[in-house]
Amino acid sequence: MTRIRLGMVGGGRDAFIGSVHRIAARLDDQFELVAGALSSDPARAKESGQDLGLAADRTYGTYQEMAAAEASRSDGIQAVSVVTPNDTHAAIAKAFLERGIHVICDKPLAVSTQQAAELVRLARQTHRILAVTYNYTGYPMVRQAREMCRAGELGKVRLVHVEYLQDWLANRVELLGSKQAAWRTDPARAGVGGAIGDIGTHAYHLMRFITGLDVTELCAELTSFAEGRRLDDDARILLRLGSGARGMLWASQVATGNENELAIRVYGEQGGLTWRQSDANRLLHSPLDKPSRVITRGSRAAGEAAARVTRIPPGHPEGYLEAFATVYAEIARSIRAAQHAQPAAENVWYPDASDGLDGVRFVEAAVRSSAGHGKWVSLENSAA
C-alpha cells in the first residue's frame, strides 16, 4: 500500500504540536511527509525542512507558494496538516481545499462561526476532506464509551460532567517568553476564547462524541484569574442537552497541580461511565446496583469500536500519540476511500468540518453567556 503524500504548514523547529502531528501521521505508516511551509520565518522554514529530510525544492517560504507548487506537481501532496495559530487556519485551509488538497486542521477550525461555516461549505463543494484534530476521540476507551452509550447500555443519559484542567497558565508565562502561551492568550491570534477555545473545545467535542447528545443551551462563567490577562483562563459552564440531559463543563488553565487532566463522567438511568486521560486504557462502567466493572483496552470486554483502533495487547498502555495517530489513520482510510470515489467503511470516523464549526459556535456562545452575566444562551448545532 503506498503512503499518502502529506504536506505541513507550521510546525517548524521548537513548535510542539507540529511534531505530534508528524509522529501521528507516521505511526501507522499511512502518510509520508514530503513538503512543508514550516515557518513564517524563511530561514527557520528552510532549516526545519532540512531537519525533517524534506527535499529543498519542497520546503516553501509561504503556504500560498506551497499550495500552488504542490498542486501543479504530478507527485504533489494529497493532504496537508495545518498546525499554525488559530487565526490563520481558515485562510490556509481554504487555499488547499481550493486546489483539491485534503486538509487536516488543528483545532479550533477557525476563530469565528462565519469563517468556520464558510469552510464547511467549501469542503462540501470541493469534495475534499476537512478534518479537525479533536484527537482525544482516538483513544480506544473513548470509542468504547461512545459505543456503549449508543447501544443504550447506560439507559437514557441524565448527566454528563466533563473537565479539562491544566495549570501551566497559573502565572503569566506569556510575559516570560513562552511562545505557546503568548499566542494563546492574545485575542488577535487565539480568537475570543482563551481556555474555553484551547481546551474547552476538546472537552465539548468529547462529550458530544461519547454521548451523541447536542448541547441546546448553556450558562457560562468565564474568568481571567491571572492579572492583566485578556482572555479567560478558566471556564465553568452549565449545560442543557438533548432529551432532557444536563451537564457541566469545566476548562481551566490555572488549576494548580493538573497537567492535562481530561476526564468525563456520564450517568444514565441504568448505569454510569468514567474515563480519564491519565488512566486512558481503562473505562469504568457502573451498572446500576451492580459492582463497577473495569473495561480494559484490548480485552475481550472491549467491543468492536475499540478493537478497531487498538494496536497492542491489554496491559501494555497506549497513550496520547497512539490516539492522535488513530485520528490520522481514520483520515487515511477516508482519503483512500475518496480516491476510489467510495464512502469509507461505516465504522470509520474522524472529526470533520461540522465538528469544527460546532466547536467555534460553542466558544462564541460561552463568551456571550458569560458577558451576559450568566444568562442561558441557545446553541445551534450541525446536523449529526
Place this chain on the structure above:
Amino acid sequence: MTRIRLGMVGGGRDAFIGSVHRIAARLDDQFELVAGALSSDPARAKESGQDLGLAADRTYGTYQEMAAAEASRSDGIQAVSVVTPNDTHAAIAKAFLERGIHVICDKPLAVSTQQAAELVRLARQTHRILAVTYNYTGYPMVRQAREMCRAGELGKVRLVHVEYLQDWLANRVELLGSKQAAWRTDPARAGVGGAIGDIGTHAYHLMRFITGLDVTELCAELTSFAEGRRLDDDARILLRLGSGARGMLWASQVATGNENELAIRVYGEQGGLTWRQSDANRLLHSPLDKPSRVITRGSRAAGEAAARVTRIPPGHPEGYLEAFATVYAEIARSIRAAQHAQPAAENVWYPDASDGLDGVRFVEAAVRSSAGHGKWVSLENSAA
C-alpha cells in the same frame, strides 16, 4: 472524667443515622446515653429503649415529655441528640434549649431561614450549645486542608470544586418501601430542597470550612430526573466566593455508580489540594511547579489541626464513624468548658447554629436561582 449524660430524640429501631450518632457519642467515651424519645410510635419507642439498655423510666413517648422530665432530674441529661426528619428539628431543639439542655442536631438545622435564625437567637440567649452535625468536618485530612488553606499554603484561592454524588435515588425507591427515601423526597418533611438539602448542604459547608471563604452569589440548576419526584435529585451550581474566587458545587442522588462520593478540590495561586472521602486518610497537595505530595493522616507532614483529632497511627485507616465521633468529641470539650463557664480551647471547633443557618440560606438561594431560570442570586452569610 465523668461522661456527659446524653439523650436522644429519634433513632429508634431501623433508623440509620441514630445508630451512627450513638456510636459517635460512645467512641471516645465522652458521653453516656441515658434517656430517649426514640420513636413517635410509643411501642417502638419502648422496645428501642430496651434494645439500648435505657432505664424504663427514661424511655419517653414524646420529646416534650422527655425535655420536661429530664430537666427536673438532678441526674438529667446534659445534652440531647436530635435525629428526626428535617421538619421537626426546630421545635425539638427549641424545647431542649429552653430547658437549658445542649442540643446536637442532625443537619439541616431547620427547613426555613426563619426557623434557623430563631434557633441561632435562642442558643445565644440560653448560652447553650446548638451543634449541627456537619460530620465531614471531623476527618483529620479535612482539618489539615483547612489548616493549610488558612496558613496560605495555596496562596490566594482561585477555584473550588466540591461534589457529593450518590445513586440510591436513581429509581423512585420512595415508592418501593424505603422510609429513608420517602421523607427525603417529600417537601412536607424535607423542606424545599431534595438532594441540595440532604447532601448539598454537606458539600457547601465543607467548602466553606476548608477555604474560609463565603459564597456571595450563586447560579443554580436543580433537576428532578426521576419521573414524578417533587424535589430535586440533582443540583449543579456555579458559585462566586469572597475575594474573587469562583467555584462549582454538584450534589446528585442519581449519579449511577456513586455510593457516597464526597470530594473537594481547591486551587490557589501557589498550589492545589484534593480530598476524597473514598480515600479519606490522604490529602493530595500540589505546590505549583513541584511534584504533588501525599499527606497522610498521622504522619509527620500532617499538622497540629489534624493531629489533634487523630486516634491511630498512619496506614491504619480511620473512617466515617471516627470523623463523626470527632464532631462529638469537640462538642464534649465545648460542653465541659461551658460547664466551667470558660471558652473551649482555641483550636476546638464544631459546626454550630450559625453554620446551620447558613446551610438553610444556601438551599433557599439555590431553589430561588433555579426557579428563576438560573439567574445569579445573592447570599447572606453569618459573620464568621
Place this chain on the structure above:
Amino acid sequence: MTRIRLGMVGGGRDAFIGSVHRIAARLDDQFELVAGALSSDPARAKESGQDLGLAADRTYGTYQEMAAAEASRSDGIQAVSVVTPNDTHAAIAKAFLERGIHVICDKPLAVSTQQAAELVRLARQTHRILAVTYNYTGYPMVRQAREMCRAGELGKVRLVHVEYLQDWLANRVELLGSKQAAWRTDPARAGVGGAIGDIGTHAYHLMRFITGLDVTELCAELTSFAEGRRLDDDARILLRLGSGARGMLWASQVATGNENELAIRVYGEQGGLTWRQSDANRLLHSPLDKPSRVITRGSRAAGEAAARVTRIPPGHPEGYLEAFATVYAEIARSIRAAQHAQPAAENVWYPDASDGLDGVRFVEAAVRSSAGHGKWVSLENSAA
C-alpha cells in the same frame, strides 16, 4: 442487653494498642471496662485507672492481684484483654483462664510453641474463650474474600501473595526513645521473631483465613538491615500450601514509604482477588477473561459474611477501629452463647488459641528455615 464486664492488663498511659482495644470493645456497646492492671508501675497504673474512670478499688497493681480479686467478686470481670509485651502473654492468660475468666489476648499468643500449646490445652480444659486479636480478619471485605474463596468463586487456588510493609524501623528508633520499638526489637521480650512476629503473623493468619489453606512448607530469608539490630526487620518467605498452591509472604519494617501496607492477592484457576488495607472498603474480583469487578462494602454484591459485620452504608468508609471492634463483637457473641452453654451461631467467628498457636509455629519455622540458609522446612498446623 447488659454489657459484658471487661478488665484490662497493660494499656496504661501512652500505650498504643491498649486504647485501640478499649475503643474496639466500646464501639458496639457490648463491653464495659470495669477493672484494670494497667501498668507494671504502680503509680502509672493508678493514674491510668483514673483517666479511664475506673473505680479506685478495681485499679490493681498487678495482674495476679486483679485475677484473684475479680474472681471473688459477684460483679467481677467476665473477660480480660491482655495488651502487654509478648513475653508476658502466656502467664497472664493462664492466670485468668484458671479463674474462669475469658481472655482476649493481643498477638502473638506466646513466645514459644510450647507456651502456646499449653494455653490451647488450658482453654479447652477450662471451657473458656481464649481469643487472639488478629484484627484484620474483622474487615468486611476480608470476610467477603473468605466467603468467595470458600464458595469456589476463584476455582482452585493456585497462588497467594501477602505482604505487610512498614517503615518505622528503617532507623534504629529503639535507641532513640521509642518504647514501642524497644521491646519489639528485644529478643527477651518479643521472642525469636522481629518483623516476622510483629506483623508477619498478621499476614500469615490473613492468608490462611481467606484461603482456608494450610501452609505445609516454607523457605525463608530473614534479614536485619538496621545495623546492630538483633531481630529481623524484614522477612521474605516462599510458601507451599495445601492442594498444590504456592505463595509468598513479605513482612518488612524497613520498606521506606510504607506506613501499614497490608495487602493480599489470591489467584485461582477461575479468577483472582485483591485486597489492600489502604483501600479497605473495596475488594477487586477478577473473573478469568472478564472485566474486574469492584465489590464495595455494604453494596448488594457483598454477601452475607460481609453484611453481618457491616455497620454503615456503602461509600462511607469503615476503617481499622471498626474491624478491630468486629473481632470484639464476635467474641461478645461467643461469650454470650457460652453463658447459655450454647455454641455461637455458625457464622460467628473469631481467631482463637489454635490460630495463635499456628502463628507461633510459623515464626519458629521461618526462623529455622532462615538459619538453615533457606532450606525448606515443614510446618505443623492445628486442625481447622
Place this chain on the structure above:
Amino acid sequence: MTRIRLGMVGGGRDAFIGSVHRIAARLDDQFELVAGALSSDPARAKESGQDLGLAADRTYGTYQEMAAAEASRSDGIQAVSVVTPNDTHAAIAKAFLERGIHVICDKPLAVSTQQAAELVRLARQTHRILAVTYNYTGYPMVRQAREMCRAGELGKVRLVHVEYLQDWLANRVELLGSKQAAWRTDPARAGVGGAIGDIGTHAYHLMRFITGLDVTELCAELTSFAEGRRLDDDARILLRLGSGARGMLWASQVATGNENELAIRVYGEQGGLTWRQSDANRLLHSPLDKPSRVITRGSRAAGEAAARVTRIPPGHPEGYLEAFATVYAEIARSIRAAQHAQPAAENVWYPDASDGLDGVRFVEAAVRSSAGHGKWVSLENSAA
C-alpha cells in the same frame, strides 16, 4: 538526517512483536524498513513484504539469503531486527554480525549461556552493535528511577521487589490454537524457561537497570500450574544482591486478572520508589519520614535522564510503543556514532549483548535452583 536502512527477520502477517518493532523503528523517524525475511513460509514471506511496501527483490525467503544479498548491495541494510522464536536468535544474529550488519534482537538473546556468550564475543570482534530489546528500560520514569538510584537519592538500597504478572496462560491455550502460546510453552523453541524466560527476564533486567545492583545468589521455585504444561508458568525467586541488598522476583502467566502488570519497588535507607507499567507516566518517590512525591513524566521534577527520552508534555500519557521506540532511538544514536567511529554520547544507553547474556544466565540459574529443591545458587554477571 538520512534514515538508517533496516531489515527484519520474522514478523510476518499475524505476528505480534514484529509489528511492534516496526512501529518502534518508525516512531522517531530514525529507521526505514527496506528488506525482510518475514516468514519461514515463502508465500507468507512474500505477502507480508507486499503488505509492508517492501520492494519485491528485497523480500527474501530465508535470512541466510537476505544476509548475503543485502551485504552485497551498496544500499544494503545497515541493521536488522530479529523477531523470531527464541531458539533461532543465535544463528540469525551470527549470520548478520558476520556480514557487518548491526543486530537488534528480541529477548532472550539466546537459549543457552553458551550461545549467548558466543554472541557477546562475536559482537566485540565485529565491532557491531548487538542490542537486546529489553524495552521496558525505555520508559522515561524508569530512566528517572535509575537516575535517582544512581544519584543516591534512596541512600543505600536494601530491598527490591519486582513482579511481572500475566494471566493469558491460565488455561492451556497452547492446545487451542494460540501460536504465541505454542512456541512459548515448548522447550524445543523457548528454551529451559517458560514464564521465567518470557517475562521474568524483563523483570530481572529492569531491576538491575534501575538499581545498578547485581544479583549474586538466588533461590527459586518454578511451577507449572496448568496440567501437562512442560515449562514453568509461574516463578517466585528470592534474591541476594550486591552490597547486602535483598529482593524478590515474581513472574507469572497464570495470575488471574493481570494483563501485563510489570511493577517494581525499591527501598533504600533514605527512601523508596514505586513504578508500575499500568501507571507508567508517574513515579512515586517516598523520602523517609516525608510525604511521598508523585514525579510525573515531562515535569520539572523529572531529571535529565527522563527528559532526554520524553516526547510530549506532562499529563499526556506516553505508553509502551513510545518506550519501545526509545530503545530503537538509542540504538540509532549508537549506530550513527559507530558510523563515525565515535562512542555514543555518554548518556545514550541501550541493552546490549552482555545484558542478553546475563538474562540467559539468570534463567538457567533459576531452573537449577528450583530443580535443586530451592537451594541457593550463585550467579555470574557480566562486568557492568
